Amino acid sequence: MIKLFLRYNILQFIWTILLSIHACRADLRSSYSQLHYGQKLERRMITSYDGYSILDCVEDCLRTTRCRSINYYQGAHFCQTNFEKRTTVPGLYIVKPGWIYSDIEDWDKEIAGACSRSNCRINEKCIPQPFDQFTCVISDCGEPRGEGFSMEHVREWDAIGITRGMHITCAAKYNQLGSELFVCRSNGTWRTDLSCHKNYENLSRRNKTVLTQSSTYRFNIASIANDGDVQTTEPKCAITALNHTKAWLQVDFGQPYIIHNVKIYHRREGDGPSAWKQYQFRQFYLDASNFSATQTTTSQRTRCYTDNTTAPDLPTNIIDIPCKQTARYVIVETTYDAPEDDYLDEHGAILEICEIKVYGCEVDTYGVDCMPCIGCQYCDKSSGVCDACEEMLMLSR
Template sequence: MQTLFVWVLFLLIHIVISETGSMLKQGYSRIIYGHRLDGKTISSFAPISFLDCVEECLVRNRCQSVSYFKGANYCEIKYKDKLTAASSYQELAGWVYSEKGHWPQELAGPCSQSNCSLNEKCQFTKYSNNGDPFNCVVSDCGLPVVNERIESYTKEGDAIGINRAMHVKCSKQHVQLGSGKLVCLSNGSWVYDITCCDEGWKEYRNHCYFRNNTKLNQIDATNACRLLGAYLVEIDDAEENIWINKTLLKDVSCRYLYSCTTWTGANDTQTEGEFVWGNSGAKVNYTNWSPGNPHDDSPYTLIKDCVDLFYNGTWNDRSCHYQAAFICERQHKRYFNPLPREKRDNSIIGP
């Protein structure tokens, strides 16, 4: 009985090896020499054998093909193939091109049975939390989303894999601040260095600002900003206040200080003396009141529940019905699913 079991096991192993070997021959026979799929890269590896390159593709659901440079044993795994990215398929000496479907999934070992997500890589392991002989780990950030403000473009070496980078640029009629570089973090999120402001808007700490000279009451000014996807300015600290004064109020002047003010989003309409920002609802922590302000405590004055700016950057409380210019502020939209970043963090994240 034991002898029979050994023979059956031998035959099964022989069949698997024979079938895999036969499929390997089919895979090698379908390699296209002198061709490469340009761009569309998940990640790249060197030095690495061609068959190991294929295996790196097989353990990723997103991978569709590989391009391999024989002279340097350099591997690129791709999220497209020559059918889905025909314009990127090119003749190039020294390269070979092969597709994932041309190779037996058995080359992936236990990972051939994995249920990893599209942006994950299957890794063989002797131990795992669920008892499977493999783990699924994040492999890439997927493709960044673009729309009317952002256009993608490819630089040499761009890839969507972990610790790799992509590049984007602002579309026409938008002013670009930053390098346009996106970096893929280990948790599968993009972080980036780009701000796209509309023409006429000014950028400060990843926000866009615009001073509108049309005189409106604070409620109408709030609605006017909302139509632009923005809100009445919220000033967080002295540095922002100084920047607004030097940048947005530098050309504002008048003989009478009170006649050319500019609305902010601050008000104390709910509780007298407790100022909050109209858009976020956050308490106003930083203030730059002009001498004698706020002074909505006299029985002889109008109710002054809103806050505007004098042209010297100091603050004034004012009746919300007063007609004044206004500043709209807009946080530049986060198109690429990045990690949350504080408004005041203007650093470039990534290598």
């Protein structure tokens, strides 16, 4: 057993020497002469490391298939590997005192040892093994791709490497649904709920649109939720009265429209421990209907969303809900009585909606650009093909 242990350690020592020889063989003088001092490539990082020499940083980049350049901060021995280089995104190549930038193509591949001959995939990294062998492991999730996705607001320390995160937003003329935070999972895929859709008209702001609510608290009338002000403090919100078993707020367009999504801003006074928050927003539901809230029960409507949050947890106070229906009314309703105001002897189901935006198109249109139907009033929402059945159904309502 001792002999085997000694033999293993001797082999490890020999392998370390061989790796050193690989690095020594590489011509480093030319590479060092091409370093860019006081420069850095921003916001295109794969990952980062502490305690690295610049040569360690170069070697890691050479072993990472997607890596195109490095940033190195010599004072802190801090390394960043990048998936772009200064010539591909010149607008992100900036002056940054203390940093050193280098294109990986300026370095001899032999620095990577056995990995200089690797066939790892684009999202993999080569890991050297004894006896001039190597293995490949997943290194990153790649650049997030999707219709309307924009990297314009990626932050300085965002990265595409495993366990790292990126902030991706929707491009101009696109409406954002979901969170902008992407997290790279260990299997090389992004965890995200973001989707981007071309902007639809805010139907809530049409001249004929009327907002009503089941009751009114003080001066917090329903129309406040349709004034374009998205502040979420009490004076800026439509609020229903106390001591009712049900509360609702209704958006009436006056005629059916193709609805795409509904964005709701609920009351939240602040982040402090004593600030009133979106307690009343738990367990609300969102319906679409061709009949008003006073004429229908929930079973007669089409449900778009139900919140299942229970105390003490809180839902988000700003929520964007897909609701792909053709309807005249959008109804937000609740029967939930939040316990947080019981000490004030305030009871009942209450809604505190500060703004509601309903995005969509007129019914005689199709597609994300709301193109007019040709030859009919009602057509398929995606293809524009005339839909006789839908036309008969809508005319019968």
